[in-house]
Amino acid sequence: MQKQNETREIIYLNDRRYPAPKILLPKPREGLPTQEELDAEPKIWTWGELKAFIYFRPLEPLGRSAALQKRYKLWVEGVKQDFGTVENYLMDQLPWNTLAPSLIPPKSPQIPLIDPPSSPGSPSPVDPKIVDFALTDESPPLSPLGSSESEPSSPSTAPSSIMSMQEDEELYLRWDPTKGLDETKFVVKFNDWPYSLPHGVRHYVVWSKVPIAHPELVNNDPEQWSVIQERGLTGMTGVLPLPEGTKPGDPEIPSEILEPRAGDDVKRWTGVQFECPGGHEVGRMVRSLWDERGWECLWLLNPIRNQSVRGLSHFHVLARRKMPEEIDVAERIFVPQTSYPDGEEGGREVGIFEERG
Secondary structure, three states, X not given: OXXXXXXXXXXXXXXXXXXXXXXXXXXXXXXXXXXHHHHOOOOOOOHHHHHHHHHHXXXXXXXXXXXXXXXXXXXXXXXXXXXXXXXXXXXXXOOOOXXXXXXXXXXXXXXXXXXXXXXOOOXXXXXXXXXXXXXXXXXXXXXXXXXXXXXXXXHHHOOOOOOOOOXXXXXXXXXXXXXXXXOOOEEEEEOOOOOOOOOOEEEEEEEEOOOOEOHHHHOOOHHHHHHHHHHOEXXXXXXXXXXXXXXXXXXXXXXXXOOOOOXXXXXXXXXXXXXXXXXXXXXXXXXXXXXXXXXXXXXXXXOHHHOOOOOEEEEEEEEEEOOHHHHXXXXXXXXXXXXXXXXXXOOOEEOOOOOOO
């Protein structure tokens, strides 16, 4: 059983600069894995492979090990017996009791509505032009997963929109870094059943009272909104930029940014920054909660078909705590941002890859 006072905090050499955001702890329940058990799980993904997933946004979802997935399914059965649905179980812990989807249909009739989710077990087509180069046929078989909190809800338990909002409340997620984390609207939790991640990486879920993705994020552009519906939203924060005029793998890169003996996987992704179009609000929130001087984060909002909890708005953060030497360098590069220029939008990427259309 998971210990209520168990810490999942990562500290290197007692360096406590830039702590993680406040976490809502789960209510005690039999069957939840401890951090010690999670650390003993096989690590399927490297940090570079996870960056490739965030960058290319392939159709297939991330997953956890087969052993942990089997254990998780048994746990879900017990939750459903006690609460009826996993949404009910989670709402018993969140400070609000209303449902809201992560992605919402557009208001404009010219933009296609969200496609109905695929039935569980139905295969998703894969476009060979954008298959992640790091996920080969030799990769271990994984069970398809979404939010990794529950099995996909049936249509009767996954309403398209059930919200009760005050008139002065935002309809969608908008992040104001000057106000900080409003726990009446947003909650950060550890993922109790995380993806199979490298050591030193923690899997968080940010739960939102309001929907996150909507067409206005891309100025109601039907083509860009269609991409978001198909592939979700993703981004990276805290990546140290390369010196001007250099690219990943160049010998001129200072050793404080790239260890000279680093392997190809590390070299390939050094300095590559990315935030997909429409990801600017989530990106602001992640940069604010996980200070870029202390953390390198990969975040993703799964498309509907890959979400397990479709009735509650949320996105994932895979956070790697930086080493003290990295923090020293990051403090000279990153300035804490409490405001953003008017009109700043997402969709940035710097690196060796061309933007996929």
